Amino acid sequence: MPEEKERPLLTDEVxxxxxxxxxxxxxxxxxxxxxxxxxxxxxxxxxxxxxxxxLASPRFGATTTPxxxxxxxxxxxxxxxxxxxxxxxxxxxxxxxxxxxxRREKSLTPIRDVAPTRSHLHAGDEVELYQYPxxxxxxxxxxxxxxxxxxxxxxxxxxxxTVRETSYLNQNNDLLLKVRGIGIExx
Amino acid sequence: MMAIPVEQLLTLGPDGMLKHDETPNVEQLxxxxxxxxxxxxxxxxxPRYVHRLSAPELARWCITMExxxxxxxxxxxxxxxxxxxxxxxxxxxxxxxxxxxxxxxSLPDGWFWKASWQVREMVTANETxxxxxxxxxxxxxxxYGVVHVEFGMVNEEGWEGAPGAASVALPYRGGEPxxxxxxxxxx
Numbered sequence: 001m002p003e004e005k006e007r008p009l010l011t012d013e014v015x016x017x018x019x020x021x022x023x024x025x026x027x028x029x030x031x032x033x034x035x036x037x038x039x040x041x042x043x044x045x046x047x048x049x050x051x052x053x054x055l056a057s058p059r060f061g062a063t064t065t066p067x068x069x070x071x072x073x074x075x076x077x078x079x080x081x082x083x084x085x086x087x088x089x090x091x092x093x094x095x096x097x098x099x100x101x102x103r104r105e106k107s108l109t110p111i112r113d114v115a116p117t118r119s120h121l122h123a124g125d126e127v128e129l130y131q132y133p134x135x136x137x138x139x140x141x142x143x144x145x146x147x148x149x150x151x152x153x154x155x156x157x158x159x160x161x162t163v164r165e166t167s168y169l170n171q172n173n174d175l176l177l178k179v180r181g182i183g184i185e186x187x
Numbered sequence: 188m189m190a191i192p193v194e195q196l197l198t199l200g201p202d203g204m205l206k207h208d209e210t211p212n213v214e215q216l217x218x219x220x221x222x223x224x225x226x227x228x229x230x231x232x233x234p235r236y237v238h239r240l241s242a243p244e245l246a247r248w249c250i251t252m253e254x255x256x257x258x259x260x261x262x263x264x265x266x267x268x269x270x271x272x273x274x275x276x277x278x279x280x281x282x283x284x285x286x287x288x289x290x291x292x293s294l295p296d297g298w299f300w301k302a303s304w305q306v307r308e309m310v311t312a313n314e315t316x317x318x319x320x321x322x323x324x325x326x327x328x329x330x331y332g333v334v335h336v337e338f339g340m341v342n343e344e345g346w347e348g349a350p351g352a353a354s355v356a357l358p359y360r361g362g363e364p365x366x367x368x369x370x371x372x373x374x
Contacts, residue, residue: 042251043280045287047216047294055217059296059367067286067299072252072279085255094268101253119269120256122278124305124351127286129298131368174368182305 009160009187010150013114017145024169025106027139028078031065035073036135039066062134070133070168071179074141075103096120108143111162117185123161126180138171146180153186160185190232193319193341201239201315201343208237211291219294223360224325224332233320233336236288240276242312248280273311281306281340281349288318289336289353296364297357300333300371304351308342315343320353328372331356331365 033051040050045066049056056063085098096119104110111117133139146163153159162183168176191207199207211219211234246260258265258275265271281304289299310316320338333354340349356365 038251043283046213068283097256122306126303128301
C-alpha cells in the first residue's frame with residue numbers, strides 16, 4: 001500500500017465537490033469601526049478615507065475599508081460554534097492551524113474531509129472590486145468549489161490545486177467584491 | 188511615474204532598496220493628486236513600494252485576520268515539518284498590499300477594479316520586498332479610461348513572489364470621477 005503522502009488525491013469524492021455551492025450566508029455581526037481599524041493597522045492601509053467621514057463621504061457616501069477586508073472577515077467564527085481546535089491538535093499535533101478561526105457551519109465541505117491533505121498554501125487570487133462596505137452593513141456571501149486538479153511537486157509527491165469562488169454582497173444585494181482563490185493542499 | 192527601474196533597484200542591496208520606498212503617508216493620501224488617464228503612457232512605472240518584512244509584522248497580520256496557520260509564526264514547524272526556509276509571508280497579506288497599492292495609485296477619483304496574481308517564490312521574515320508595476324495597455328471608454336498593468340513583488344534577490352495583472356479605472360482630465368459604486372465598462 002502506498003504511503004499516505006503518495007496516495008492519489010483527486011478521488012471521485014473530491015471530484016464530486018466541484019460545483020458545490022453554499023447558500024447565501026450572512027456574516028456574524030456587522031461591519032464595525034473596530035474591525036476596520038484592525039485592518040487599517042494590520043495591512044497597514046492608513047488611507048484617511050477609512051476613518052475620516054468628511055474626506056470620504058463626497059465620493060463614497062461614507063468611510064471606506066481596506067479593499068480585501070470583507071473577504072477576510074465574512075466567514076469569521078460565530079461565538080456559538082464549538083471550539084474544535086483542542087481536539088484537532090490532540091488528533092494531529094502537527095496540524096497546520098488547528099482548524100483555524102473560520103466558520104465551519106454552512107460552509108463548503110472542507111477538502112480535508114474527503115482528501116488526506118494536512119497542509120495548505122495560498123497559490124493566488126483573482127479579484128473584482130465594485131464597492132466598499134459601510135459601517136453597520138450586514139454582509140452576505142456565497143461560495144462555490146470551482147475546480148480541483150492533482151499535480152506533482154519536484155519531489156514527485158501529489159498535491160491538489162483547489163479553486164473556490166466567493167461573492168460578497170451587502171444587505172441591499174449590491175455586489176461588493178468577487179474573489180476566486182487558488183490554493184494548494186498537500187498531504 | 189519616476190520610480191527607479193526594478194533592475195536598478197535590485198543592485199542597491201536591501202538597505203539601498205528601502206531608500207526608494209514611495210509608500211505614501213496619511214497626509215499624502217489625504218491630499219492625493221489625481222493621475223488622469225491622459226497622464227499615463229504604456230511603459231510607465233507605477234510607484235515603488237519597498238518594505239522589509241519582520242517576524243512581528245507577520246504575527247500582526249495573523250492577529251489581524253485571525254489566522255492560526257503556523258507556518259507564518261512557528262519557525263520550528265516551518266523548518267522541520269514543512270521543510271520551508273522560514274516563517275512565510277502570507278498570500279493574503281500580499282493580496283492586501285497589492286490592493287492598497289493599486290487603490291492608492293487611483294486616488295482620489297479613480298478605482299482599482301480588478302487583478303489576478305499568483306503566489307510564487309516563498310518570502311520569509313527579514314527579507315526586503317519591492318512592489319513594481321508597469322502600464323502595458325490603456326483603453327478609453329465613455330466616462331473613464333482603463334489602464335492595464337502588469338506587476339510583481341520581488342525580494343532582494345530578485346525572486347518574483349507575486350506576478351500578476353490588474354485593471355485600474357482613471358478619470359479623464361476635466362471629466363467626472365469614475366462612477367461609484369463602480370460600473371464596469373461592459374456592464
